[in-house]
Amino acid sequence: MTKSLIMYFSLSGATKTAAETIRKYTHSDIIRLEPKTPYPTGYSxxxxxxxxxxxxxxxxxxxxxxxxxxxxxxxxxxxxxxxGQVPRIINTMFAENDFSGSCVVPFSTSVSTSFEDTLGSLKAAVGDGVSIVGGFRYSGEGQARDYLNTYNLTD
Ligand SMILES: Cc1cc2nc3c(=O)[nH]c(=O)nc-3n(C[C@H](O)[C@H](O)[C@H](O)COP(=O)(O)O)c2cc1C
Structure with a gap:
């Protein structure tokens, strides 16, 4: 049996929704990353x-x-x-934790930027020796479910 974890950062809730949808189909453990210094409220x-x-x-x-x-x-x-990149908290997460031996499956949310456009910054954050499997920009429950099925990631 495989064991999986969802680790995500979300400020206004879109990535939280994506994470919870993935959890519904994978029954993974789930962790929301919180910064030590909270962000101010209000978009601007x-x-x-x-x-x-x-x-x-x-x-x-x-x-x-x-x-x-x-x-x-x-x-x-x-x-x-x-x-156009991964938020800096993601760099900290990879720098401070040992991901060796696990497969990283990334997912992004955005207004318009594609997942592929964020891949360079993600790879730089992940560093060498950790495998990245696929990855996608979340655009709804059906799409996420299809993606997870394609990669046999549902439980
Ligand atoms: C500082 C900042 C920079 C952003 N840059 C981009 C960007 O380059 N491309 C894009 O499509 N959306 C950009 N956005 C929009 C967010 O990626 C988008 O609203 C995302 O789904 C928010 O996720 P959250 O609700 O989980 O925080 C940016 C938002 C913020 C706050």
Whole structure:
């Protein structure tokens, strides 16, 4: 039996919806990443902070306690697209945790940027020695279910 985890970051809830949909079909464990310093409320405020972090390649510290990842065969990693890339908190997550031996299955949300456009920044965050399996931009429950079925990731 395979064991899987969903780790995701979500500010306004779209990636949370995607993560919970994936959970429905995979029965994975699930963890929402929270930054040590909360983002301000209100779109214009938090988008300003987020874009600044992207420009600065900031190190965004994580408050959430992350378990030993070796117990998981698959780790779904979900993120909103920020400035065409993975948000900086995703870089911290990969830098601070040992993903070796697990397969990372990424999923993104965005207004318009494709998953493929975020792949370069994701690979840079993941680093060498960790395999990335496929990946997709979440656009609804049916699409996510079809994707998971195609890759035999439903339980
Ligand atoms: C700082 C910031 C930068 C963003 N950059 C992009 C972008 O480059 N391309 C895009 O399509 N959407 C962009 N968005 C929109 C988000 O990716 C989109 O609304 C996402 O689904 C939000 O996910 P969440 O509700 O889980 O936080 C950006 C949003 C923020 C706050």
């Amino acid at each position: 405020q938090y988008s300003k902070v987020g874009m600044q972090q992207m420009q600065d390649k900031a190190n965004v510290a994580i408050k959430t306690k992350i378990p030993d990842l070796h117990q998981y065969d698959y780790i779904f990693v979900g993120y909103p697209t920020w400035d």
